[in-house]
Amino acid sequence: xxxxxxxxxxxxxxxxxxxxxxxxxxxxxxxxxxxxxxxxxxxxxxxxxxxxxxxxxxxxxxxxxxxxxxxxxxxxxxxxxxxxxxxxxxxxxxxxxxxxxxxxxxxxxxxxxxxxxxxxxxxxxxxxxxxxxxxxxxxxxxxxxxxxxxxxxxxxxxxxxxxxxxxxxxxxxxxxxxxxxxxxxxxxxxxxxxxxxxxxxxxxxxxxxxxxxxxxxxxxxxxxxxxxxxxxxxxxxxxxxxxxxxxxxxxxxxxxxxxxxxxxxxxxxxxxxxxxxxxxxxxxxxxxxxxxxxxxxxxxxxxxxxxxxxxxxxxxxxxxxxxxxxxxxxxxxxxxxxxxxxxxxxxxxxxxxxxxxxxxxxxxxxxxxxxxxxxxxxxxxxxxxxxxxxxxxxxxxxxxxx
Ligand SMILES: C[S@@+](CC[C@H](N)C(=O)[O-])C[C@H]1O[C@@H](n2cnc3c(N)ncnc32)[C@H](O)[C@@H]1O
Ligand code: SF4
Numbered sequence: 001x002x003x004x005x006x007x008x009x010x011x012x013x014x015x016x017x018x019x020x021x022x023x024x025x026x027x028x029x030x031x032x033x034x035x036x037x038x039x040x041x042x043x044x045x046x047x048x049x050x051x052x053x054x055x056x057x058x059x060x061x062x063x064x065x066x067x068x069x070x071x072x073x074x075x076x077x078x079x080x081x082x083x084x085x086x087x088x089x090x091x092x093x094x095x096x097x098x099x100x101x102x103x104x105x106x107x108x109x110x111x112x113x114x115x116x117x118x119x120x121x122x123x124x125x126x127x128x129x130x131x132x133x134x135x136x137x138x139x140x141x142x143x144x145x146x147x148x149x150x151x152x153x154x155x156x157x158x159x160x161x162x163x164x165x166x167x168x169x170x171x172x173x174x175x176x177x178x179x180x181x182x183x184x185x186x187x188x189x190x191x192x193x194x195x196x197x198x199x200x201x202x203x204x205x206x207x208x209x210x211x212x213x214x215x216x217x218x219x220x221x222x223x224x225x226x227x228x229x230x231x232x233x234x235x236x237x238x239x240x241x242x243x244x245x246x247x248x249x250x251x252x253x254x255x256x257x258x259x260x261x262x263x264x265x266x267x268x269x270x271x272x273x274x275x276x277x278x279x280x281x282x283x284x285x286x287x288x289x290x291x292x293x294x295x296x297x298x299x300x301x302x303x304x305x306x307x308x309x310x311x312x313x314x315x316x317x318x319x320x321x322x323x324x325x326x327x328x329x330x331x332x333x334x335x336x337x338x339x340x341x342x343x344x345x346x347x348x349x350x351x352x353x354x355x356x357x358x359x360x361x362x363x364x365x366x367x368x369x370x371x372x373x374x375x376x377x378x379x380x381x382x383x384x385x386x387x388x389x390x391x392x393x394x395x396x397x398x399x400x401x402x
Pocket of ligand 1 (some may be wrong): 115
């Protein structure tokens with residue numbers, strides 16, 4: 001183990017908001033249907049106590065923040081005042097966090113908030129932007145009424161379009177970009193239906209599009225009572241034609257499900273995929289922190305259920321796990337291989353602290369199988385990239401690193 005190979009990775013912060021109006025039948029995220037009013041103030045206090053614990057545990061006072069992502073659940077159920085209180089307290093704890101002169105804004109920290117159509121009225125986005133949010137991610141899923149009903153969504157088509165228009169409007173108040181989340185491979189979806197959804201999304205001019213294929217997850221209502229999904233052949237056609245449509249509209253694919261206009265990639269998610277560090281605060285949130293002085297990478301998992309998390313007699317940390325060095329090549333590749341841009345062996349060394357011998361033979365095997373390619377120079381700066389075949393058989397490729 002060569003700990004001297006490490007450099008300190010960028011530090012992001014994920015904040016989990018665990019409530020939704022209804023639970024969608026396909027969703028396995030840690031989200032709970034609201035039964036009464038959200039305890040906003042108590043939850044913000046619990047998040048800050050959780051953050052303070054992490055900062056002390058990992059001695060993070062002097063590390064600048066790279067990005068913040070407020071995800072869920074449905075963070076847009078929170079009032080703009082609660083988000084402002086949360087962000088000002090978070091930012092005051094980090095180097096860029098001078099709340100008096102809003103230094104963090106000059107440093108261009110990306111602050112994303114996930115929003116559901118149907119939970120946002122006209123001026124709410126502007127309130128979020130005034131609170132410090134620079135990027136909105138809107139969960140549209142489909143622009144077809146029948147599909148939205150089948151997916152158990154609380155919004156209709158016109159609310160989805162309205163939310164995108166409100167985000168466009170919020171740009172004149174300082175919003176830098178917005179994303180639309182869409183899913184495909186939906187129950188009874190034809191190729192034309194899926195492409196129509198994409199065309200409508202593109203017509204709303206989002207800076208970023210996340211286009212996920214619907215998966216049936218254990219412990220969801222769809223798992224107990226599976227809907228009829230399109231055949232594999234239709235799914236491949238939807239993907240091939242969808243990729244082309246997105247590329248023609250100027251959206252560059254930089255990750256399996258992520259497409260963006262130039263310079264509009266999600267910095268927060270990029271940091272995950274490049275094996276950066278992140279704190280995770282809130283119910284069930286996960287974190288990963290590297291200590292370059294000891295060469296130890298640790299993972300945190302917070303108390304999952306809102307009742308337990310809000311219990312002031314209980315500590316928010318549920319699990320603290322030290323990552324075994326043997327697992328690092330696989331963990332690094334599992335993230336990095338999602339990306340379409342190449343990585344260098346030097347980057348692998350910097351993020352895992354391991355020498356290139358721990359990965360080079362497997363990379364060479366993957367190259368023989370035409371699943372990966374690399375530039376010819378043999379040095380730590382040589383660039384490795386997944387081939388189109390590797391993307392098609394990503395699980396097989398990943399298994400090589402186990
Ligand atoms: C956890 S959700 C949070 C966003 C927000 N609550 C919403 O639903 O609009 C993030 C995104 O993951 C995607 N997603 C959730 N479950 C999925 C599944 N089973 N298959 C594919 N995508 C899924 C949806 O596109 C969703 O917008
Ligand atoms: S609104 Fe989003 S987070 Fe909530 S249940 Fe539906 S998909 Fe999951």
